[in-house]
Structures are given as C-alpha cells and as structure tokens.
Amino acid sequence: MSNSTRVRIGVLGCGNVGAAFVELVGRQAASIEARTGVMLEVTRVAVRNLSGERTVPVRADLLTRDAHGVVSDPEVDLVVEVMGGIEPARELISAAIAAGKPVVTANKELLANVGAELFAAADAHGVDLLFEAAVAGGIPFIRPLRESLRGEPLIRVMGIVNGTTNFILTRMTEDGQEYSVALAEAQRLGYAERDPTADVDGYDAGAKAAIIASIAFGVKVVAGDVYHEGIRDITAADIKMAARLGYVIKLLGIAEIESADGSVSVRVHPAMVPVHHPLASVRDSFNAVFVEGESVGSLMFYGRGAGGYPTASSVLGDVIDAAVNLKLGTHGRIGTLARANVRPIDETSSEYLVSLEVVDRPGVLHAVTGVFARNNVSIRAAEQEGIGDDARLVFITHIAREASVRATLRELKELDAVRRVGGLLRVIGA
Numbered sequence: 001m002s003n004s005t006r007v008r009i010g011v012l013g014c015g016n017v018g019a020a021f022v023e024l025v026g027r028q029a030a031s032i033e034a035r036t037g038v039m040l041e042v043t044r045v046a047v048r049n050l051s052g053e054r055t056v057p058v059r060a061d062l063l064t065r066d067a068h069g070v071v072s073d074p075e076v077d078l079v080v081e082v083m084g085g086i087e088p089a090r091e092l093i094s095a096a097i098a099a100g101k102p103v104v105t106a107n108k109e110l111l112a113n114v115g116a117e118l119f120a121a122a123d124a125h126g127v128d129l130l131f132e133a134a135v136a137g138g139i140p141f142i143r144p145l146r147e148s149l150r151g152e153p154l155i156r157v158m159g160i161v162n163g164t165t166n167f168i169l170t171r172m173t174e175d176g177q178e179y180s181v182a183l184a185e186a187q188r189l190g191y192a193e194r195d196p197t198a199d200v201d202g203y204d205a206g207a208k209a210a211i212i213a214s215i216a217f218g219v220k221v222v223a224g225d226v227y228h229e230g231i232r233d234i235t236a237a238d239i240k241m242a243a244r245l246g247y248v249i250k251l252l253g254i255a256e257i258e259s260a261d262g263s264v265s266v267r268v269h270p271a272m273v274p275v276h277h278p279l280a281s282v283r284d285s286f287n288a289v290f291v292e293g294e295s296v297g298s299l300m301f302y303g304r305g306a307g308g309y310p311t312a313s314s315v316l317g318d319v320i321d322a323a324v325n326l327k328l329g330t331h332g333r334i335g336t337l338a339r340a341n342v343r344p345i346d347e348t349s350s351e352y353l354v355s356l357e358v359v360d361r362p363g364v365l366h367a368v369t370g371v372f373a374r375n376n377v378s379i380r381a382a383e384q385e386g387i388g389d390d391a392r393l394v395f396i397t398h399i400a401r402e403a404s405v406r407a408t409l410r411e412l413k414e415l416d417a418v419r420r421v422g423g424l425l426r427v428i429g430a
Contacts, residue, residue, distance in 0.1 A: 004033050007323040008043040010076035012067050012092055013083030016308035017106055017133070018045070019056035021080065021315050028316070038323045044070045046083075055308060071096045078322055080315060081105040082133075090114055097121045097129065102322035102331065104315055106133035112207035112223040115214060119334040128331045130318035135208045136161055136287045138310025139303040140317065145215050145291075146334070152293040154216045158254040158428070159289030160282050161208045163305045164192045164199035165231050165251040167285045172239050173248060174283075179234060191285055201230035202251065202268040209253035212289075213266045217257050219340035221266055227345040229269035233423050241355065241385075241394065242425070247272035248280040252428070256348075263341040265348045272353055272427045279428075346403040351380065351429065353396050354405070355422035356412060360391035364417045368393060371415070375408040376400070396427060 009025065011018055022042050033039045045058060046067035064070065071079055071092050079096040081089055081103060089110050096103050097118070105111070111118070111134050122129035132142045136159070145157075160166050164186055171182035183200070186192035198204045206226040213221040231251050242249050250273050256265045273280045278300050282288040287305025292298050304310035325331050358364050365384075372379055378398040385392040397405065405424065413421050 004037050004039045005323075005327040006039045006041060007326060008041050008075055008077045009319065010070040010073060010079050011042060011045045012070060012079065012081045012089070014045050014047045014054060014058055014063070015082065016055050017311045017315065018080075018082040019054045019058055020308035020312035021082065022058050022062075023056045024309070024312050024316050025319075032320060036320060036324055038320065038327055040319065040323060043075055044073060046070045067092055068095070071101070072099065077101060078319065078326065079103045080319060081107055082315065083107075084109065086110050086113060090118070093118060093129070094121060097125050097127055100125055100127055102128040102130070102326055104128075104130045104133075104318040104322055106131070106311055106315055108134040108204070108207045108211060109223075112210040115211065115222075116220045116337045119337070122331070123333050123335075126331055128322040128325055129334075130322055130332070131211070132318050133311045133314035135211050136289055136301070136303075137163075137305040137307060138313050139287060139289065139301050139305060140314065141289050141301045142211075142215065143317075144301070145212070146332070149291070149293065149296070152296050154257070154291065154293045155259075156254065156256045156292045157212050157216050157289065158252050158279075159301075160250055160279060160287050161253045161289065161305060162199055162202075162205040162251060163285030163287060164196065165202075165205070166282065166287070167191045168200070169231065169234070169239075169249055169251065170283045172234070172236055173243070176236055176240075178236050179232065200232055202228040205251060205253045205268045209255055209266050209268055212253065213255035213264055213340075214337055215334070216255060216291075217264055217340075218335065218338060219264060220337040221255075221264065221340050221342065225266055225340065225342045227267035227269070229267075231270055234270055238423065238425070242272050242353075245272075245353075245394075245396070246275050247427070248275055249273075249425070250279060250282070252279070258343070261341065263343045265343045265345075267345055267348070270425060272425050274428070277428070346401075346406070348402050349399050350402070351397055351399055351427035352405050353394070353425040353427055354409065354412075355395075356393045356418050357420040357422070358391050358393055359417045359419065360388050361417065365393065367415060367417060368412065371411045372397070372408055375404045375411065377404050377408050
C-alpha cells in the first residue's frame with residue numbers, strides 16, 4: 001500500500017512468547033498492512049544468550065544482547081517487553097517512554113508493583129503503554145475492561161487466572177488425585193514450574209488481581225495489597241465433600257468494590273463454586289474471568305490463559321493498536337489512579353464451609369453450634385459424616401464476617417470434643 005506507515009519494532013526477550021510474537025509478525029504483516037495501513041517489522045530482538053535454543057526460529061541478524069541499545073536505537077519506533085521481572089524491565093520501559101516510543105508489555109509482576117508509575121509516565125509523554133497479555137494470556141479481557149466497560153459501574157471481577165492451579169484442581173476433581181500427585185503431573189506436562197510456589201501459593205494470580213482491580217475500579221492497587229491463600233492444603237477429601245454438596249473447588253482471584261465507601265477488597269484463595277456457575281466448568285489450564293456490573297449484569301471471558309502463541313497473539317493485538325495510534329499521533333490513556341482504600345481480609349464477608357473431626361458422643365453438636373452462635377456466625381446447613389472415630393461435622397454458614405469465622409475456628413480448636421479443625425473454604429454464591 002502506497003500510503004502505509006512502517007513501524008519498526010524492538011523486542012526485549014525471546015522466550016516462548018517473544019519468539020512466537022516475532023513469528024506471528026512475519027506471518028501476518030501483509031494482512032495487517034492491508035487492513036490497517038501499518039506495516040509492522042521486527043528489526044531488533046534483545047536476548048540473554050545469542051546461541052540459545054528457541055521454540056520458534058528467529059533470524060540471527062536480528063539478535064543482540066544489548067537491551068538498552070534496542071530501546072535507544074533510532075531505527076526502533078515501538079518496544080515490546082516480554083522479558084519479565086521488575087528490573088531491568090522498568091528501567092528499559094521508562095527509557096522507551098521517555099524517548100516517545102510506545103510500549104507493549106506482558107509483564108504482570110512489573111505492572112502489579114509499579115504500574116501506576118509507568119502509566120503516568122506514558123500519559124505524560126503521550127505514548128501508549130498497553131498490556132493485554134499481562135492478565136489471562138490470550139483472552140482479550142483488559143481492552144474491554146478499559147474501553148467497552150469504562151462507563152459501567154463494576155461491582156465485582158473474579159476469575160480463574162492461573163492455569164497451573166486450575167489444571168491441578170481439575171485432576172484432583174476428575175481423577176481423585178491428591179495434590180502432590182496432580183502437581184507432579186502438571187510439572188511433567190510443562191504446566192507447572194520446577195518451583196511452583198508463585199502459582200500454587202497464589203502470587204501469580206495475585207499480581208493479575210492487582211492489575212484487574214486497578215483497571216476495573218480506577219484505583220492504585222499493588223501486589224502487596226492482595227491477600228494470598230494457595231491450594232497446597234486442599235485434599236482429595238475436600239474435593240469429594242465439595243462435589244457431594246454441589247460445588248467445585250477453584251482458586252479464584254477476586255476484586256470487589258463496596259458501593260457505600262468505595263473501599264476495595266482484592267484477594268486470591270480457593271473457593272467453592274456452585275456446579276451450575278459458569279466458572280465451575282472451566283477445566284485444565286484454561287482461564288476465565290467473570291465480570292459483574294450494575295447495568296450490564298454478568299459477563300464471562302474464557303480461553304487460553306497462557307502459552308507462547310495465545311499470549312503472543314494478545315501482544316500483537318496491542319502492537320497493532322499502538323502502531324495505528326503512533327501513525328495518527330494519538331494514544332490511549334489509563335488516567336490517574338486514585339488512592340485505594342483496601343479492605344483487609346478480616347473485614348470481608350462470605351459464606352463459609354467449616355469441617356471438624358470430632359468425638360462422637362452426646363452433646364458435641366450442641367457445644368459446637370454454641371461456639372458459632374457466640375461469634376455471631378449463623379449456620380445455613382449442617383451434617384455429620386461417619387460415626388465413632390471417623391465422625392466429621394460439616395457446616396455451611398450464612399454470609400458472615402471473616403473475622404467472626406476465624407474467631408469461631410480458634411474457639412473450636414479449644415473444645416475437648418474437637419480432634420481437628422479442617423481448612424476454611426469460602427463459598428461463592430450463585
């Protein structure tokens with residue numbers, strides 16, 4: 001096209017996502033040019049190891065170890081950051097923005113910690129900082145949240161945003177595996193890292209939840225504001241009990257806003273989801289995000305939450321937007337993020353499932369329910385499993401304050417008739 005604008009791209013990082021992105025640009029450049037009038041070309045790619053193996057071949061003449069040189073190169077118009085980590089990514093992105101170059105990043109850790117700082121810098125310099133791939137991989141979710149739902153008073157955003165833990169819980173649910181067995185399978189198949197801490201303890205999902213809360217509610221939420229609780233203590237018995245009661249256990253990232261005072265709650269923890277809820281059917285490594293708004297009602301975004309090509313596809317979508325904006329001399333704004341009033345987990349409310357191993361003798365149920373009553377926790381349903389030494393009491397509460405439920409558990413542990421208090425599971429309503 002004679003009126004096409006050439007946009008030269010410098011890429012920082014060439015792992016699974018970076019290499020897939022370079023390949024996608026080469027494969028789709030002609031169709032992108034025909035539809036947008038922008039000709040994309042990758043001109044430099046910064047890597048740690050020039051001779052390292054790559055999942056997708058990348059031309060050797062594009063590779064360099066000088067990441068700063070890529071950012072400062074006058075032959076680079078737009079920067080893609082897929083290297084991960086906070087430093088030197090922050091320094092490199094800041095330098096690109098200061099030089100007037102749009103940036104597309106997939107770096108959830110960076111944005112969950114210093115996103116507000118980088119958004120403000122991008123607005124000040126009049127360039128895009130886009131990050132669709134930082135949350136939920138290949139699912140186009142951030143753009144609708146930023147644009148289509150910008151005028152919608154959102155109430156809650158919750159979702160399955162970590163494929164590793166969803167794969168593990170799926171295997172525990174469908175095959176009856178214990179956590180350690182399901183984790184080993186996830187590692188063997190490449191879904192889980194050798195050190196799975198970030199995934200199974202909820203930190204990966206927590207970084208994404210911080211970004212979601214910031215964009216959904218227009219407030220500055222960082223990773224340190226997010227309550228984390230992982231899946232290490234979930235057992236096959238917990239999974240079976242949940243199924244018998246009509247629930248599926250999922251690790252959820254949840255961001256909610258309180259209309260009365262504008263405070264936000266951002267947390268990651270296992271939750272019992274009703275089997276008829278759309279999130280209950282999300283299996284294996286897939287992700288899904290459920291959005292609730294005052295006017296729009298409920299929406300769900302579903303798809304591949306990770307992987308080289310799905311994530312690279314999201315990066316490419318952002319690159320096209322940024323390139324078109326660069327051609328037109330405009331950019332998209334996040335706007336100023338207000339200071340967040342973050343509610344601690346003790347001040348949140350939910351329904352809860354509490355299980356107890358107890359001595360099977362007269363008066364035990366009365367003593368246990370008395371503890372709930374003294375702490376203002378109302379019981380919605382109760383049942384006993386087994387007899388004798390195998391007796392187990394299972395309770396589902398009405399909506400109660402987290403602090404009150406935790407006080408109940410502390411007191412229950414002091415009862416002579418209670419042999420063991422099981423883990424606390426929150427119940428997500430229909």
